[in-house]
Amino acid sequence: MSEIFTLEALPARKGDGLLLHFGTQAAPKLAVIDGGPSRVYQPALRPRLFDIRAARGLADTDPLDIDLLMISHIDDDHIKGILDFTKELIKQGDQQQPKFARIATLWHNTFDDIIGNSEITEQVTTVLASMGDADFPAGTDPDTAFILSSVRQGRQLRQYEGVLKWETNNPFDPLVMMSKPDDPDVTRFGGGLSLSIIGPRRDELEDLQKTYDKFLRDNNLGRDSVEAALAATQDKSVPNLSSIVTLAKTGGKTILLTGDALGSKITDALQQRGMTCACTPLKVDVLKMPHHGSDRNVTPEFFRLIKADHYVFCGDGSHGNPERATIEMLFAEQGTDPVTLHFTYTVDKIDEKRQKETEKHHKMWDHASHSLAALFADERASGRTFTISEPTDRTGVRIDLLDPVAIPMR
Numbered sequence: 001m002s003e004i005f006t007l008e009a010l011p012a013r014k015g016d017g018l019l020l021h022f023g024t025q026a027a028p029k030l031a032v033i034d035g036g037p038s039r040v041y042q043p044a045l046r047p048r049l050f051d052i053r054a055a056r057g058l059a060d061t062d063p064l065d066i067d068l069l070m071i072s073h074i075d076d077d078h079i080k081g082i083l084d085f086t087k088e089l090i091k092q093g094d095q096q097q098p099k100f101a102r103i104a105t106l107w108h109n110t111f112d113d114i115i116g117n118s119e120i121t122e123q124v125t126t127v128l129a130s131m132g133d134a135d136f137p138a139g140t141d142p143d144t145a146f147i148l149s150s151v152r153q154g155r156q157l158r159q160y161e162g163v164l165k166w167e168t169n170n171p172f173d174p175l176v177m178m179s180k181p182d183d184p185d186v187t188r189f190g191g192g193l194s195l196s197i198i199g200p201r202r203d204e205l206e207d208l209q210k211t212y213d214k215f216l217r218d219n220n221l222g223r224d225s226v227e228a229a230l231a232a233t234q235d236k237s238v239p240n241l242s243s244i245v246t247l248a249k250t251g252g253k254t255i256l257l258t259g260d261a262l263g264s265k266i267t268d269a270l271q272q273r274g275m276t277c278a279c280t281p282l283k284v285d286v287l288k289m290p291h292h293g294s295d296r297n298v299t300p301e302f303f304r305l306i307k308a309d310h311y312v313f314c315g316d317g318s319h320g321n322p323e324r325a326t327i328e329m330l331f332a333e334q335g336t337d338p339v340t341l342h343f344t345y346t347v348d349k350i351d352e353k354r355q356k357e358t359e360k361h362h363k364m365w366d367h368a369s370h371s372l373a374a375l376f377a378d379e380r381a382s383g384r385t386f387t388i389s390e391p392t393d394r395t396g397v398r399i400d401l402l403d404p405v406a407i408p409m410r
Contacts, residue, residue, distance in 0.1 A: 002403040003192065003251045004028060007286055007312070010044045010396040011344045012036030014292065014318035015077030017045055017396075018257070019052075021405045022250055023191030028056065028405070031068040031189070033257060035081025045081050046088075048395060049101060055407040063102035067189045069166075070107040071157070072259030073243040079157065086160040093164070104189075106166045107176045107244060109200070110158050176244050177202055181272040185249075192250040198269045199245035199261050245269070247284070253401040256282075256306065258290040263302035266290065276305045285401050286310040293322025295329070303333035310399050312342045317353025324375055331379060331386075338385040342397040346390045347372050 002025045010017035015036035023029035030052065035045050053064045071079050085101075092099045161168055169176050171188060178197045186195040243259030245266055258266060267276065276282035287308035291297040292315030311330065313322040327341070343350060351371045358365045368374050376388060389397050398405070 002026075004403050004405050005250050005253050005255075005401045006398060006405040007255055007288075007401075008048070008396060008398045009288070009312050009314055009342060009344050010036070010040070010048060011316070011391055011394065012040045012044060012081070012314060012396075013077070013316050014321070015040065015075075015081075016072065016259070016288075016292075016314045017081060018288065018314075019048065020248060020255070020257075021407075022189075022193045022248075025403060025406055027191070029067045029189065029191040029193070030065070031070065031193075032066055032082075033070045034072055034078040034259075035083075035085060037077040037080045038084075041081040041084035044394060044396070045085065051395070052407055053100065061098045063099050065102050065104065067104045067191070068107065069103045069105070070244060070246075072245075072257070074110065075260060078259070083157060083160070086157065086164070090160060090163055103164070103166050105170055106161055106168050107172075108157060108161075108168065109175050109177075109244065175200070175205065177205060178269060178273075181274070194249045196247040196249070196273070196275075197244070198247055198256075198273070199243060199265055201265075201269055201272075204265070243290075247275075251402050254284040255286040255288070255401075256284045256308070257288050260291040260297070263290055263298040267302055267305045270305065278304065281305050281307050283307050284309075286312060286399055288312045288314070289322070289326070291321070292319075293326045294319075295323040295325035298326055298329060300329050300333055303330050307334070307337070308339070310340045310342060312344075312397070312399070314344050315350070316345045317350040317357065320354050320357050322350065322372070324370060324372055327372065327375060331384065336385070338387070340387040340389055342389040342399065344391060344396050347376070347388065 004021050004023060004025060006021040008019040008021070010019070012034070013036055016034040017036040017040055018033040020031040020033060021028060022031070032045075032049075035041055049064060056064070058064060069082070071082055073079075089099050089101065171186065176197065177200045179202045183197060186197070187193070189195075243261035244257075245259060245261050246257050248255045248257060270276040270282055281304060284306065285308065287306060287310070289298075289311055293313040315321040322343070330339075351373055354370070354372075355365045358370065376386075379386065391397055
């Protein structure tokens with residue numbers, strides 16, 4: 001029986017949109033991990049789900065079974081496409097049409113769950129309820145508005161999952177997290193898939209709750225203070241700290257999925273689990289780079305403690321991601337081992353967007369020292385062995401670790 005273990009990274013603009021295929025050719029299984037920001041669901045994720053339906057020979061009245069739908073964290077560039085997907089399923093139900101997909105389990109840590117019953121929760125709830133779908137007040141810090149928008153989206157998804165009666169965060173209660181280093185792997189999805197939860201860690205989330213409560217006490221802010229909610233949510237650590245990080249395994253192959261987690265948090269958790277150390281790094285087949293390849297999320301130590309054959313960079317150049325400095329660190333720590341770098345957009349398109357981002361901030365762009373294309377040319381000239389994988393169509397890039405998945409690229 002032919003086993004499959006394939007990761008697809010869709011062109012999800014500045015975000016993540018991943019499909020994980022596992023099981024066998026005769027009994028294929030599917031996980032959807034993140035759905036990108038706006039303008040990703042219709043041109044990328046939805047057509048790919050219908051490609052899979054067609055490959056499985058499903059009738060119009062039969063739903064596509066998605067064994068796991070996971071939102072790594074509440075940022076817009078990970079959750080918005082999933083909201084669009086969910087709205088379509090609800091609309092089909094309202095119109096008494098057969099739903100084109102069926103979700104077995106949703107993994108998603110909302111802001112309310114992360115902060116728990118701390119005082120900040122009521123404040124954020126009050127702010128969001130008072131604003132409805134309106135824009136945030138003039139003068140609201142952009143980072144604050146971004147976080148509150150993401151919080152609102154997380155709450156919307158929690159409402160939608162209730163309408164669709166999805167099972168949520170099973171077998172965890174209430175958060176998908178690593179409670180202790182010897183947590184057992186999750187194997188409930190079948191198909192030979194085993195998932196080790198690397199993050200978030202219980203102790204980190206407990207510290208986060210204490211930090212927010214202390215912030216309110218130190219500043220004498222009342223429980224119903226809108227200003228307190230707006231100020232406290234300026235800390236971007238809430239979404240990124242809560243990123244679900246998981247090591248997926250089957251058939252002797254491994255894929256590390258990182259969301260937007262900090263590299264130091266990932267390696268700390270891996271070390272707690274006894275999976276990596278300076279003398280024996282963790283070796284995985286595929287590493288989905290954290291935070292779209294941002295150099296703020298990784299250090300040289302990250303690449304010393306985790307080695308991969310395939311590195312996946314999700315991002316179109318927005319906010320400078322993937323960053324050239326990240327790839328320079330990767331090369332410096334990789335040594336002479338050959339690797340494959342997978343990008344969800346062509347290197348030329350990424351560099352074009354990165355150049356615009358640089359010039360937007362009134363900085364000079366120098367192709368030789370700033371572009372990814374020049375870096376790759378220099379590294380090849382020096383004798384480094386690596387392969388660049390770029391998309392050739394709307395389906396992004398695909399890595400088949402076992403038997404190739406029987407779904408055509410279009």
